[in-house]
Amino acid sequence: MLLRAVPRRRAAMLACALGGLLLAVSVARADDAQISIDNFSFTPPVLTVPAGTKVVWTNHDDIPHTVVDAGATPPGWRSKALDTDDSFSHVFDKPGTYKYFCGLHPHMQGTVVVQ
Numbered sequence: 001m002l003l004r005a006v007p008r009r010r011a012a013m014l015a016c017a018l019g020g021l022l023l024a025v026s027v028a029r030a031d032d033a034q035i036s037i038d039n040f041s042f043t044p045p046v047l048t049v050p051a052g053t054k055v056v057w058t059n060h061d062d063i064p065h066t067v068v069d070a071g072a073t074p075p076g077w078r079s080k081a082l083d084t085d086d087s088f089s090h091v092f093d094k095p096g097t098y099k100y101f102c103g104l105h106p107h108m109q110g111t112v113v114v115q
Contacts, residue, residue, distance in 0.1 A: 032056050032089070035110065037065050037082070037102075042110035051095050051114050058087040066103040078103065 079088035
């Protein structure tokens with residue numbers, strides 16, 4: 001009986017260690033900055049983050065939207081059409097002010113300020 005208990009104990013320890021690793025990954029992702037797309041607007045309309053932050057836009061509207069860099073021609077970054085609950089992310093490495101808009105609804109505009 002003692003021989004059977006040892007592998008189970010090791011398996012339980014391994015499961016706990018893997019669970020802790022997965023928890024650490026989830027905690028690291030909590031540092032991502034979030035922008036909600038809802039009711040034809042970006043919320044918050046201006047987001048300030050430190051350099052190196054990943055910003056995640058999530059569409060909560062029931063129609064598609066896009067996220068397009070307004071500061072470069074052609075745009076430096078842009079999302080595909082985001083359906084309901086789809087998301088797009090971009091990492092802002094350099095300080096500056098980054099304006100963006102929805103390519104399907106250009107009146108929707110926002111700004112990311114990177115410090």
